[in-house]
Amino acid sequence: MLKTLKTLKPAQLITLAILIVIFVLFTSQKISLPTADLGRHLKNGEIFFKEHKVYEENHYSYTYPHFEFLNHHWGSGVIFYAVQQLTGFTGLSIFVMLFNIATLLTFFYIAAKYGNFELAVLATVIVIPVISSRSEIRPETFSYFLCGIFFLLLWEYKFTSNLKLLYVLPILELIWVNLHVYFFMGIAIAGVFALSALLTKKYDQFIKLSILIIICSAVSLINPAGLKGALYPSTIFNNYGYRILENQSVIFMDKFFHNFWSGNAFKYAFAALVLSWIAAFKFKTKHLELFILSIALSAIAWKAIRNFSLFAYFAIPIITINLYGLKKYKDIYPYLFTLCGFSLFVVMIINGTAWSGRLAEFGFGLRKGVPDAAEFFKRNHLAGPIFNNYDIGGYLIYYLFPQEKVFIDNRPEAYPLDFFNHILIPMQEDQSKFKLVDKQYNFNTVFFYRGDITVWAQNFMISLIKDPDWAPVYADDYNIIFVKRNAKNAEIIKKLEMPKSMFSITSN
Numbered sequence: 001m002l003k004t005l006k007t008l009k010p011a012q013l014i015t016l017a018i019l020i021v022i023f024v025l026f027t028s029q030k031i032s033l034p035t036a037d038l039g040r041h042l043k044n045g046e047i048f049f050k051e052h053k054v055y056e057e058n059h060y061s062y063t064y065p066h067f068e069f070l071n072h073h074w075g076s077g078v079i080f081y082a083v084q085q086l087t088g089f090t091g092l093s094i095f096v097m098l099f100n101i102a103t104l105l106t107f108f109y110i111a112a113k114y115g116n117f118e119l120a121v122l123a124t125v126i127v128i129p130v131i132s133s134r135s136e137i138r139p140e141t142f143s144y145f146l147c148g149i150f151f152l153l154l155w156e157y158k159f160t161s162n163l164k165l166l167y168v169l170p171i172l173e174l175i176w177v178n179l180h181v182y183f184f185m186g187i188a189i190a191g192v193f194a195l196s197a198l199l200t201k202k203y204d205q206f207i208k209l210s211i212l213i214i215i216c217s218a219v220s221l222i223n224p225a226g227l228k229g230a231l232y233p234s235t236i237f238n239n240y241g242y243r244i245l246e247n248q249s250v251i252f253m254d255k256f257f258h259n260f261w262s263g264n265a266f267k268y269a270f271a272a273l274v275l276s277w278i279a280a281f282k283f284k285t286k287h288l289e290l291f292i293l294s295i296a297l298s299a300i301a302w303k304a305i306r307n308f309s310l311f312a313y314f315a316i317p318i319i320t321i322n323l324y325g326l327k328k329y330k331d332i333y334p335y336l337f338t339l340c341g342f343s344l345f346v347v348m349i350i351n352g353t354a355w356s357g358r359l360a361e362f363g364f365g366l367r368k369g370v371p372d373a374a375e376f377f378k379r380n381h382l383a384g385p386i387f388n389n390y391d392i393g394g395y396l397i398y399y400l401f402p403q404e405k406v407f408i409d410n411r412p413e414a415y416p417l418d419f420f421n422h423i424l425i426p427m428q429e430d431q432s433k434f435k436l437v438d439k440q441y442n443f444n445t446v447f448f449y450r451g452d453i454t455v456w457a458q459n460f461m462i463s464l465i466k467d468p469d470w471a472p473v474y475a476d477d478y479n480i481i482f483v484k485r486n487a488k489n490a491e492i493i494k495k496l497e498m499p500k501s502m503f504s505i506t507s508n
Helices: 002-006 010-027 038-051 074-114 117-134 140-160 169-176 181-199 203-219 227-239 250-256 261-283 288-303 305-350 352-360 372-379 393-400 417-429 431-441 455-466 487-496
Strands: 386-388 445-449 470-475 479-484
Touching (some): 010 074, 010 117, 038 393, 074 117, 074 140, 140 169, 140 305, 169 181, 169 203, 181 203, 181 227, 250 288, 261 288, 261 305, 288 305, 372 393, 372 479, 386 393, 417 431, 431 455
Antiparallel strands (some): 470 479
């Protein structure tokens, strides 16, 4: 890859540098811990270094502390924690951004080498807004990068039959299975190339790729959960009782949100991919591997928006290689770039509010005020049991565990199905049911993320503000804290109780 960069002309190097700057502008967002999983990942890493263990039960919760939980991304937490301890949250943001840039360059390299530099730039510009829809710090960052490496080495093996290119893949698979649940993608990508080799009668490649798949499947057993960990991608949704937005389809999100900006960007990129396949069939530049990947990645992206970035990264080389036949018509390049730029401009205008909001969040490190609620809790010696909503769980785990455990956190698979349907949601919908659960756990504090857009969460916050048994004592842009009116909290209520008028709520 470095050799290829050295062969680029000065104008191409400048173009590539501008492309990376655009990528950073679109994808760099300050960390919002109240809604992210990152807090829990960091705590996982801290526990690994201090206690040398990976929890196999829902140790962070007091409601179901012994419920079995398979921590498939424990290795990512170790890496995130080590980087955060050495460089702070700003350094962690930069570290992940460097990984993202490396991923982009890997897919861009394939596109430029086996397609065309200019067309690779065009394809990258088209998909950058889609990639930006997954800009939080997540373990999937490593999956995107490793998908790129697997695809690169397998693609080059297809043309060279150099077996040495495959030697590193089982090692990467061993690392991957301990980083993120998408480790199966490495085996799947190899399977696509093996199928293509079989159908095109390259039997020698098929046999060697089949052996690679067997080895990668075997090494995936080397994780803390063994066989259960290796099979986890196929079982994770067997116990998944809470509907989260990232697992919803594009059609669902279009109905749910008036202006689903990342969905619009995805549709634009998907249209470009379809058009590229029309060109591929016309110019006879089609490759079976790319066709299978296009169908599979498009399907999973339409089905769950969490796969947008995965689709987008692969779209860079696929679109570029499909359009390679256009090299005969370089005179139309300026028109293609103009059309692409104008189309993106239209997309951004249509989604103007979303883009301006993202621009305000641009940067590295924590967003302003993120730790304030947790610091207030500790400074005023508040205590649990805490009742909290789904979103804020990772935040509370990071700042308050082990002194306090959570009622729920953002891991649907770590709690029984009935817990969501018969306890968590009903107790927010109906104040009488909340009081029944309160009798069981004797809540002392309610710690809620204010941006929870579910109907039950909004109703619950309104009901609690009206409830004479609870006093709001803290609120910021992210969170609100209530304490129960009892002797333990009498002093803080006297000092810090917030009037109902602050919330535009009046008593009945």
